[in-house]
Amino acid sequence: MCSGSLVNKMDEIKLRIVSAKIDSCVAIVTETWLDNNIPDAAVELAGRSLLRADRTAASEKHRGGGLALYIHKAWCTATNIIRNILFS
Numbered sequence: 001m002c003s004g005s006l007v008n009k010m011d012e013i014k015l016r017i018v019s020a021k022i023d024s025c026v027a028i029v030t031e032t033w034l035d036n037n038i039p040d041a042a043v044e045l046a047g048r049s050l051l052r053a054d055r056t057a058a059s060e061k062h063r064g065g066g067l068a069l070y071i072h073k074a075w076c077t078a079t080n081i082i083r084n085i086l087f088s
Helices: 006-019
Strands: 026-030 048-053 067-072
Antiparallel strands (some): 048 067
16 A cells, blocks of 8 residues: 555544544545545545545556545535546
């Protein structure tokens, strides 16, 4: 596992949300380093919906990349992906 991965930072993120009472409607994390081998359960946050745009083989990236979008369920409960576009 890469040291820059979002997976390695989940404990710190959860602690910051609880201790600082961070209650944002939307949180966007870039450079997640996530790929299809990492399940949603590894990067979920309680009370938030998770939408992911992982790096893929088509991106030809071996490190970095990826996006995670956390939407607070008290703010929005109906999320739908309308279109998924791979940016090169």
